[in-house]
Amino acid sequence: MMQAIYDRLKDRFQLGALDVRSRKGLAFVDLRREFLRPVLTELRDVEGFTHLILLTAVDWIEDERFQLTYLLNNRQKNLDLGLRLRLDRNLAIGETIHDLWPTAATYQRELREMFGIAFPGSPRVDEEFILEGWTDMPPYRRDFDTLAYSQQTHADREGRETSDPREFMKQILYPKD
């Protein structure tokens, strides 16, 4: 089923290879940036992928890339399709799709705040969403270290004892290793 849809769209939109390794009914496909909007419109209006499940980003810092994932769902055929879009990490500007799915505006607001990916034209995208008074780099980027930030902000209580969970679990679970 997924293969048929992919074959219909593959050549028109120069899609990457179909990745069906994870589970039945779920596939991921790479996409080029200029085809994002036509593919989404085609999937929504023709192929029945009417439900935008989520829109999120993955930080591949070693490749200097952000991966935007658009997950769509076709309820009738019980198919989930993830579109992967790669953005340059240093010039992270995405394309807003809030006119296709109004709810995407919320996701884009979160990505703007948590990854620093700009979505020009998306409503209220520059307003503070979750964080308040945040001056550091966007926290979901890989180079932001939450433990270091926490230790440089707050002090631990004196007399706090930590038992390394790794050692403890090793004793309990794998005493022979």
Next chain:
Amino acid sequence: MKHMDPNFRKDTKTEFPQREELKPRKVTTPDGQVIDIEPLQDYFCQEPPKVHQKSYFKIVEDFYNWCRAESLWILAFGTGCGAIEMRPLMTPRFDAYRYGIQWRATPRQANLLMISGYLSVKTLKRAIRTYEQMQGPKYVVGLGSCTINGGMYWDSYNTIKKLEEYLPVDLYIAGCMPRPEALLAGFMELKKKIKAGNAEGANKYAEKFDWYKANQKAVIKDWDMPDYNW
């Protein structure tokens, strides 16, 4: 658990820009008057809190303390996940009302601020404001391990670790999350403390006001309210 990045340095230089709606401006009222507005000013009072003396007679103070202990009004402000165990307390299974514990919806009428779990920095700001609006003597109870030392969220960038650096805490109830029975036991401990006259958090807050404010401002970068807001 991944190791910490030793090269990471927190950005301490960037100042948070003042919000547009908080800048002083001129406003034309509906009847044509032009008035200056400074949103950061509190028009009633900005003076720091005062230390309130106890009653002159010890027996009166003891009686008052007994009454305060037997009539704890909790502010219905669920700051974190611990709030979910507050609800069983109001209902048939545990019924805290029989111990004189009631819930009030407004900080003006409440005496006890339950910090029910971790505080994110955004909520900390509201919790401070709420605490300052309450009328003394007032008490703070920290609920859950995350108020004691970060608990589950010890490495999170957005939650505070030690609550007593920001508010004068009378009592901690440990656990993640504490059971209703633990909460009831905690209330009983708090009552003992109040009856013994040791729960003077409001006065402590007034005495060490500068220290508390410095701590609060260290984590809340966009401090855009008066220093003391009653």
Next chain:
Amino acid sequence: MFSFQPDRSQYPAPGPDGKLEIDLETGQYLKLWQGPNHPGMTGNMSVELTVCGDEVVEGKTHVGYLHRGFEKLMERRSFIQCFPIVCRICVPEPDFNEYCYAAAVENLAGIEVPEYANWMRTLILEMGRFNSYMMAIGGMSGALGLGVVGQWLTYVRDIMLDRFEELTGARIYHMFILPGGVRGHLPEGFKDRMEEVLKTAERYLADVDKVMFSNAVYKRRTKGVGYIDPKLFEPYGVTGPNARAGGVAKDVRKDAPYLVYDQLDFEVPTETASDIWARTNVRRRDIDVSIDLIRQILKKFPKGGEVMAEIPNVLHWKIPRGETYIKGESSRGEYGYYLVTDGSGYPRRVNVRGPSYTHAMALLELLIPGTNISDVAALMVSLHTYPPEIER
């Protein structure tokens, strides 16, 4: 007899960008913050209302008061260490997080879960759904000033929590579902004690039907209020009971059966009115479905078997590069985990898709204008939002 419909012509027309042009300085409008310290809010979030008289002309949701950065914290924890924290993402129904995360890890690591564990997971999830609905209907009655129903249903939830405690050892955060299976067997005599709980619940629910659902005042307050056009379901990502109340039988349990739902016999309740009354009624009928499912599960429960599949040494567990999305039907709608791995011992990225994310943000802001101040609380509760899912 009398019309209290305000005259909209006095209000500002929407500007060219579709937004209402509101000038607070005219004194015609009042800015009203509901929350975060407000008993009508569903948890620690707030709604910024602009009101004109008793009518709300604009509403903005503000969240982030509960943000702990789970998705970031999980990136620096090994796969097994994520388990204690995933359940804390959603307090009233924590098991869904455990299931979705466990299933995502199993999917990428290629672990097959034993049959017994699948039944156990289904049981836990249905018990969690039951509890979550108890809070939702109690909250709904509370928002309309009928506190007694909230009291009864919280009691019912409490006795269900006893069963959770018996099964898992904890009241709220169970951490019972692990990758590869579950932590334990069904205790001796559990079925009888569960049956007792279900009977008590049915007795209380019959009372609730009389007091709440057939009450004239309740009907007056909820019928026709907070209508969501079924056309908006897809653009705004409405799922679960909120969509079912509008006649769309969206339910992951039926659409894409997971665990053992394909071996169970149940119908998804739907309504057509798509207002507050319909949404609450769908939840009420879904409780009956849930009770029935728990009975069916306990009846068909396997006599015995492995609770845990063989999993590699969790301390050195590396999962090959891949990504997956696992979803399930929580009490509020489609709940899902998007997990990306990069071949190391830590997840590369975890994204939690909570149904409240779409319901409480874009949808609520769309629904609020035009309602009465009194109805805002009821409207919020009827969407059944839990703020921790939004900000995580």
Next chain:
Amino acid sequence: MSIDWPRIGYAALTLFIVINYGMIMTALVRKIGARVSGRYGIRIYQNYIDLVKNIALRSKITHGVMYYLGPVFRLTGGVGLLLFVPTIYGSAMWSNFSFAGDLVLALYFVFFGTLGMALGAAESGHPYSAIGITRGLSQVTVAELPLALAVFAISLQYQTLNITDIVAAQQGGIFNWTLFTNPVATLAALFAFVGTMMRSPFDVVIAPQEIPIGPPTEYHSSYLALMQTNRVLFPIAKTVIYMNLFFGGATNWFEFAIKVFAIYMISVLVGVVHPRFRVEQSITFFLKWGLPVGVLAILLV
């Protein structure tokens, strides 16, 4: 005119008894409400502790003169209402300051507290207070309409504006009560009674889930203590009027206690099983049901 000192003393004693009775009774009523939910409920003397606790608060803030006066006016409304109504029929001691036209004055005092509260709470500057006040005033105005009409009806029926005379006319057996001689007027008045007791379905004024908790949002410490006192006094004073007008009055304290409790329980029992109306819905309700019954009562007389 000479001051009648013993009378003032007795009136003060009445006040004292009624306040204490109210403290116990409201606690009892809350206990009954808790039992409906399956709870044990508050302790019977909890109200006293709360009162002392509130007085003993160390810090207070004020928002201006009217803010002070709000609770004072409110309490004045309650006290005034009680003092100008004969509490116990046939006893010179407990007739307080009732006089020939006391019925009119009583109707005035029913409203007085709400108005005073409106001024005080408005000064507190909290938006929820303001919303609560507008809701409260509009609802009380409409809810009092049936009562006013019922009062006209029975004053026509008994040809007097003196409460003592009205009670006197109802003596001698249960069937002389207005409840049975003029059931329509009683019904109209009961609409008003349920409507002004601040219990659901007509408690939108203090609705905690919408505008927590309405007018008294900013009040605390001694101000709140004053209002608490009024909260136990005012409903009883109001119930005393209803008792005198429609349920044959009371001839001794025991009868007083029983009757007030029974009448009070009407609103409690209605309240415990109903959600609350929106304000315009409750106004429509009173105009649709309360008002016609009131008009009918006048027409029937």
